[in-house]
Amino acid sequence: MLCRTADDLYWVSRHMERAENTARLIDVTTRIAMLPERLDRGKAEAAPWRRALDALGAVETCQKRYGGIDADSVLDHLLLSPDNPSSIYSCLRAAREAARAQRVAITSEMYEDLNTSWLEMRGLGAASIGREGLSNILERVKSRSASFRGVTIGTLGRGEGYHFMQLGVFIERAEWAIRLLDVVGSDGDLPETGEARDTIEYFQWSALLQSLSAFETYRRLHRQSVTPAGVAEVMLLHDANPRSLQTCTHSLHQVLSTLAGDKTLEVLRQAGALSAHTRYARIDEIIADGLEPWLQNAMERLDRLGNAIHRQFMTAADATETRPQIKAPSRPPSQLQFQAQTPA
Amino acid sequence: MTQRFDEMHDDAGAPRPHYRVFDEWLRNTSGPVIQNKRHEAEIAFHRVGITFSVYGEESGNERLIPFDMVPRIVPAAEWRMLEAGLRQRVHALNLFLGDVYGEQRILHDGRVPADLVLNNAEFRREMCDLRAPGGVYSHISGIDLVRAGDGEYYVLEDNLRVPSGVSYMLENRRMMARLIPELFARQQIAPVERYPDALLSTLREAAPEGIDDPVVAVLTPGSANSAYFEHAFLAQQMGVELVEGADLFVRDDTVYARTTRGPQRVHVIYRRINDDYLDPTVFRSESMLGVPGLFGAYRAGRVTLANAPGTGVGDDKSVYPYVPEMIRFYLSEEPILHNVPTWQLRKEDDLRYVLDHLPELVVKEVHGAGGYGMLVGPASTKAEIEEFRLRILANPSNYIAQPTLSLSTCPTFVDSGLAPRHIDLRPYVLSGKRIQAMPGGLTRVALREGSLVVNSSQGGGTKDTWVLES
Numbered sequence: 001m002l003c004r005t006a007d008d009l010y011w012v013s014r015h016m017e018r019a020e021n022t023a024r025l026i027d028v029t030t031r032i033a034m035l036p037e038r039l040d041r042g043k044a045e046a047a048p049w050r051r052a053l054d055a056l057g058a059v060e061t062c063q064k065r066y067g068g069i070d071a072d073s074v075l076d077h078l079l080l081s082p083d084n085p086s087s088i089y090s091c092l093r094a095a096r097e098a099a100r101a102q103r104v105a106i107t108s109e110m111y112e113d114l115n116t117s118w119l120e121m122r123g124l125g126a127a128s129i130g131r132e133g134l135s136n137i138l139e140r141v142k143s144r145s146a147s148f149r150g151v152t153i154g155t156l157g158r159g160e161g162y163h164f165m166q167l168g169v170f171i172e173r174a175e176w177a178i179r180l181l182d183v184v185g186s187d188g189d190l191p192e193t194g195e196a197r198d199t200i201e202y203f204q205w206s207a208l209l210q211s212l213s214a215f216e217t218y219r220r221l222h223r224q225s226v227t228p229a230g231v232a233e234v235m236l237l238h239d240a241n242p243r244s245l246q247t248c249t250h251s252l253h254q255v256l257s258t259l260a261g262d263k264t265l266e267v268l269r270q271a272g273a274l275s276a277h278t279r280y281a282r283i284d285e286i287i288a289d290g291l292e293p294w295l296q297n298a299m300e301r302l303d304r305l306g307n308a309i310h311r312q313f314m315t316a317a318d319a320t321e322t323r324p325q326i327k328a329p330s331r332p333p334s335q336l337q338f339q340a341q342t343p344a
Numbered sequence: 345m346t347q348r349f350d351e352m353h354d355d356a357g358a359p360r361p362h363y364r365v366f367d368e369w370l371r372n373t374s375g376p377v378i379q380n381k382r383h384e385a386e387i388a389f390h391r392v393g394i395t396f397s398v399y400g401e402e403s404g405n406e407r408l409i410p411f412d413m414v415p416r417i418v419p420a421a422e423w424r425m426l427e428a429g430l431r432q433r434v435h436a437l438n439l440f441l442g443d444v445y446g447e448q449r450i451l452h453d454g455r456v457p458a459d460l461v462l463n464n465a466e467f468r469r470e471m472c473d474l475r476a477p478g479g480v481y482s483h484i485s486g487i488d489l490v491r492a493g494d495g496e497y498y499v500l501e502d503n504l505r506v507p508s509g510v511s512y513m514l515e516n517r518r519m520m521a522r523l524i525p526e527l528f529a530r531q532q533i534a535p536v537e538r539y540p541d542a543l544l545s546t547l548r549e550a551a552p553e554g555i556d557d558p559v560v561a562v563l564t565p566g567s568a569n570s571a572y573f574e575h576a577f578l579a580q581q582m583g584v585e586l587v588e589g590a591d592l593f594v595r596d597d598t599v600y601a602r603t604t605r606g607p608q609r610v611h612v613i614y615r616r617i618n619d620d621y622l623d624p625t626v627f628r629s630e631s632m633l634g635v636p637g638l639f640g641a642y643r644a645g646r647v648t649l650a651n652a653p654g655t656g657v658g659d660d661k662s663v664y665p666y667v668p669e670m671i672r673f674y675l676s677e678e679p680i681l682h683n684v685p686t687w688q689l690r691k692e693d694d695l696r697y698v699l700d701h702l703p704e705l706v707v708k709e710v711h712g713a714g715g716y717g718m719l720v721g722p723a724s725t726k727a728e729i730e731e732f733r734l735r736i737l738a739n740p741s742n743y744i745a746q747p748t749l750s751l752s753t754c755p756t757f758v759d760s761g762l763a764p765r766h767i768d769l770r771p772y773v774l775s776g777k778r779i780q781a782m783p784g785g786l787t788r789v790a791l792r793e794g795s796l797v798v799n800s801s802q803g804g805g806t807k808d809t810w811v812l813e814s
Contacts, residue, residue, distance in 0.1 A: 001604045002587060002591050002601060003603060004588070004590070103576050160604060164604075259604075313604040314604070315602075
């Protein structure tokens, strides 16, 4: 398969996954922002929205572009803005553009499905949020993503192209497992103890689980109440959760093994090491050693793995000739600020 | 020329024998059913049309090329003549190309003026003294035919560079088979479906010597190109990679594709990029579409380009009048297909005659294409003719002139029902170890009443072309 084709397919599914996760991020933020001011001391300053941007490293960009941060500006930035290369709008456009260039490599159902998503998205504006309701729009984004995933699984032959699309999905989803944890975990403005703290924590962490469609999974796995450690475990280490870091890294390793065949590749070693790292970790040890550095480390390794995939499969190995990369897809900086949970 | 020839009806208005089955179907099918079928075709094409309109929505909607449900039907005997004529013509054209880039016998013999060829903008000096594999330069040729009022076929022009439109031939057939399958059951209609397979064989046969299992790729300028759908379609149908220039690189005169498993050698490139853009180190240096070093690899015989660079000198309008002479010279045969009588304005006598008869003639630029840069005398105003006269006088050798042919008509669905519209025919000829003409082709129809211009850029539509086997 051509490097360009592999690259395009990888980014088709990665952009779709990004769009879906951005919708989930908006969803959890909206839920958290519903707390009354008594329990959300940063409510007046739109603290939850600021934290959402922070998880993407986009506070400064948004501040500059909109002159301030509030629900409307963040929504525009994440959902509608054509100027933000990672907005849902831009993701759907990029996915559809890459698919259009690779029509030969995908099925017509896949292209038609992406085209439908894009045509729906293109018709959205700030007014549609008021008219249709934000949650309906977010539902639609998620269901468009689900539709594409289904059509892909159901129609695309299990060749290299399918594997590269899987890599795009799991790299992106793994990053979001960390990032979404960050949005909730980084609320530094919690009361130290007491009923208020319990209420806020329950509210925030269960909002996160719901946004990830993981509330039921959590309940099955943990009989006790919703706790930060429990949620972190479900999001990072549990292979029962299809969106957990462990599920993603394990799948990355499997897909890369298939692609590598009987070859020994550096990219495969990295994926295997990362998968083992999440597989054999214990949440109590992680928290005792510090959750934040652990996540930081995982994020960096994911980033390296993404680069290694690109180097191994998507750049031409021709030493005598250098040609600029045709396309440098945008991606949110993978920085992480998982702040210590102590009051400022 | 006031004679008219209709493909379906004879002068008395009765259906010709080869149209009887269709005519019967037409008469026995109610208006609403036909309406439904036309509607179905439109919807189906629109859905495929989404695939045609691969251009970004930003650049406006790509127009669908209208499809008409009345087929152009060619009787078996007529096709046998056309097929022989097409093969003969393409054979001679390939020999001509091999000659002008080699010994230049036809020029030394004075059968074709040397300066016309050697100073032609389409003559590629870089191609001299290299032998194209198998002596084939134009592997894929599209020969535009018209039938005039006298009922005779004429070759209007040859297309030896990157002839397009074959995907419409295939899509139109698929559509007709879906709309009126019973007609295919009742008649022996030659299939065209194996074209992609024949194309693949032709390309594989063109591989450099000693390569038993060549890797073939289709080279496209990219998804912004108006024919991208066809490039993708053919690559998909042949099961080969669709590559852009940046997907290939050349090392040691060998062409490689950048693949996920490292560099993979490519032996045959069906290029849908013009000569000028093929290789920035040889042709246009600013080209971003091509591959640096590609021509060197071709010269070294390490890769085959189909069609070969420099085929344009064979289909140039100034060379066209000499094709019958090529047939006599190389094959010692009389041409089976006629040329349209052509005045060459670089000749003084011809120029004088043409200037005296502009209102009745068609004048064309020798390098023009797509229906642009031409004068259709009978359809032009006095002012337009006078303006064109000045352009001719400024550079006479840039023009040829032909009588205004009354193209044959075929009934076509228009708003008011069925009405005769002018048509032409582009059959496709593949040249590998043997020369084969696909039984059928692309029939283009001028949808505007009276119009003789069938180009899709000028409001033309298409029809399925049925070659009867008996």
